Amino acid sequence: MFRPDVDSLVASIRDGARLAVPKTEAGVSMAATRSLIGRGAKDLHLVCVPTSGLQADLLIGAGCVGVIECAGVTMDEYGAAPAFVRAVSKGSIGLVDSTCPALYAGLQAAEKGLPFMPLRGLIGSDIVGRRDDMPVIDNPFAADDPIIAVKAIQPDVALFHAPLADREGNVWIGRQRMLMTMAHAARQTLVTVEDIHDRNLLDDERYGPATIPSLYISAITLAAKGAWPLGLPGRYGEDGGHLAEYCRRAATPEGFAEYLRRNLAIEPTAAE
Amino acid sequence: MDFSHEEHLIAILASLLKGVGHVAVGVASPIPGSASLLARALSEGSMRVSILGSRADQAWSDTGVEMFDCAAQGRIDAFFFGGGQIDGQANINLVGVGDYPHQRVRWAGSFGSAYLYFLVPRIILFRPEHTRRVMVPKVDFISAPGTSAPNVHRPGGPTALVTDLCLFSFDAGRRRFRLESIHPGHSVEEVRDNTGFDFDVAEPVTETPAPTPDALEAIRGPVAQSIAHTYPLFANRVFGIGEEVAP
Numbered sequence: 001m002f003r004p005d006v007d008s009l010v011a012s013i014r015d016g017a018r019l020a021v022p023k024t025e026a027g028v029s030m031a032a033t034r035s036l037i038g039r040g041a042k043d044l045h046l047v048c049v050p051t052s053g054l055q056a057d058l059l060i061g062a063g064c065v066g067v068i069e070c071a072g073v074t075m076d077e078y079g080a081a082p083a084f085v086r087a088v089s090k091g092s093i094g095l096v097d098s099t100c101p102a103l104y105a106g107l108q109a110a111e112k113g114l115p116f117m118p119l120r121g122l123i124g125s126d127i128v129g130r131r132d133d134m135p136v137i138d139n140p141f142a143a144d145d146p147i148i149a150v151k152a153i154q155p156d157v158a159l160f161h162a163p164l165a166d167r168e169g170n171v172w173i174g175r176q177r178m179l180m181t182m183a184h185a186a187r188q189t190l191v192t193v194e195d196i197h198d199r200n201l202l203d204d205e206r207y208g209p210a211t212i213p214s215l216y217i218s219a220i221t222l223a224a225k226g227a228w229p230l231g232l233p234g235r236y237g238e239d240g241g242h243l244a245e246y247c248r249r250a251a252t253p254e255g256f257a258e259y260l261r262r263n264l265a266i267e268p269t270a271a272e
Numbered sequence: 273m274d275f276s277h278e279e280h281l282i283a284i285l286a287s288l289l290k291g292v293g294h295v296a297v298g299v300a301s302p303i304p305g306s307a308s309l310l311a312r313a314l315s316e317g318s319m320r321v322s323i324l325g326s327r328a329d330q331a332w333s334d335t336g337v338e339m340f341d342c343a344a345q346g347r348i349d350a351f352f353f354g355g356g357q358i359d360g361q362a363n364i365n366l367v368g369v370g371d372y373p374h375q376r377v378r379w380a381g382s383f384g385s386a387y388l389y390f391l392v393p394r395i396i397l398f399r400p401e402h403t404r405r406v407m408v409p410k411v412d413f414i415s416a417p418g419t420s421a422p423n424v425h426r427p428g429g430p431t432a433l434v435t436d437l438c439l440f441s442f443d444a445g446r447r448r449f450r451l452e453s454i455h456p457g458h459s460v461e462e463v464r465d466n467t468g469f470d471f472d473v474a475e476p477v478t479e480t481p482a483p484t485p486d487a488l489e490a491i492r493g494p495v496a497q498s499i500a501h502t503y504p505l506f507a508n509r510v511f512g513i514g515e516e517v518a519p
Binding site for chain 2: 122
């Protein structure tokens with residue numbers, strides 16, 4: 001359950017894995033992301049729940065991503081995600097454009113052991129027009145009521161950063177409940193945490209409802225400030241200066257490589 | 273009373289929220305967020321505002337699926353969307369320009385638009401840039417369609433489009449925009465010259481009203497302070513509050 005460091009945690013993520021990661025403000029394990037890049041991970045199928053930013057952009061720019069399935073990739077107030085945008089126009093990554101509730105619905109189907117989840121909206125959009133895993137079906141309980149079927153999304157691995165775990169391997173996630181859904185849906189769940197508590201989180205009524213039971217957790221490791229330069233809700237804010245600097249540097253492939261050298265001490269090989 | 277262009281847009285969007293019980297605001301939306309906070313301030317507290325990414329202003333105990341469930345149940349009355357491209361049938365494109373998937377211009381993605389555009393009764397389109405590259409005859413990618421066949425469950429959809437130049441309403445039955453008012457200093461001809469689709473024109477077209485002194489006071493006071501929590505760069509640039517972060 002407990003790994004000695006982040007590198008040994010991400011060793012469980014094989015190249016080519018379908019890897020689910022949460023949106024920027026929900027607890028992104030940037031520590032594990034740097035480790036994946038350092039290892040030279042390849043051909044990941046990144047499932048963003050439901051969007052991503054710096055995490056996806058770094059992984060794409062460093063050549064770790066084969067396919068990205070997401071509802072949006074953005075650096076928010078700092079601008080567009082530069083490596084993502086370059087990779088799309090070059091055609092160097094596969095794209096599965098989605099919409100936020102469809103990604104949640106696919107994970108919810110998987111956590112219930114269902115083949116699909118019906119979902120309103122979407123009919124007539126190019127999101128469903130451009131993929132074959134979101135057919136329009138008939139509502140069996142009404143006449144002439146077309147509805148979308150979203151295929152279950154079962155990630156190989158869910159990876160995120162959380163404020164707390166306990167010695168039993170239970171993980172407290174606060175109000176970021178999509179992390180619970182991700183853990184339920186994925187075959188393996190890997191978590192970096194700020195702290196490890198001695199007391200069992202599930203024994204405490206204040207923590208229990210927002211705690212992922214260890215049943216769903218594959219491995220945990222400590223990583224203080226593990227979301228940096230992103231923020232962790234209730235713990236620390238994002239490092240705006242760093243994010244602005246990233247956007248400035250990563251505007252060119254050379255600048256992106258320079259960012260990896262300076263910040264990750266990585267000499268990019270397969271990078272863009 | 274002098275006011276900035278952003279302050280005017282905030283006031284215009286707020287005026288479109290009259291009578292709304294619950295407005296939700298998505299990501300990358302500082303002006304719609306400010307407008308919602310202004311509408312709440314002017315409603316004397318009867319309006320609920322949920323700003324995605326805000327700690328203080330949100331209705332949910334979950335930061336993910338709950339907003340979408342809420343919308344599907346009819347618990348959200350108004351929402352805002354932009355569009356890298358918007359066409360005359362109110363189809364919106366948040367994905368990119370050129371042949372999908374390897375487009376020469378790529379934007380962030382569709383976010384929740386393909387869903388919320390169907391389900392929230394009052395969708396307000398807000399796109400400051402009013403040019404022919406944005407207001408196109410036909411979008412290159414339909415993130416969300418403006419209208420649907422009669423058998424598709426669709427309690428919601430676009431009702432208005434606000435740009436730097438003007439305010440349009442949208443008629444889903446006719447599948448057309450109608451020019452309702454022009455912001456001060458602009459003209460119908462200028463709107464036509466910069467719009468790549470045909471639209472109806474209200475008779476008469478009025479001038480978009482300036483913000484009231486009450487609105488400006490609220491914008492510069494509580495609205496600016498609140499929006500700064502979620503959009504510090506915007507609040508610093510427009511209202512001069514908070515610490516500057518190097519761009």
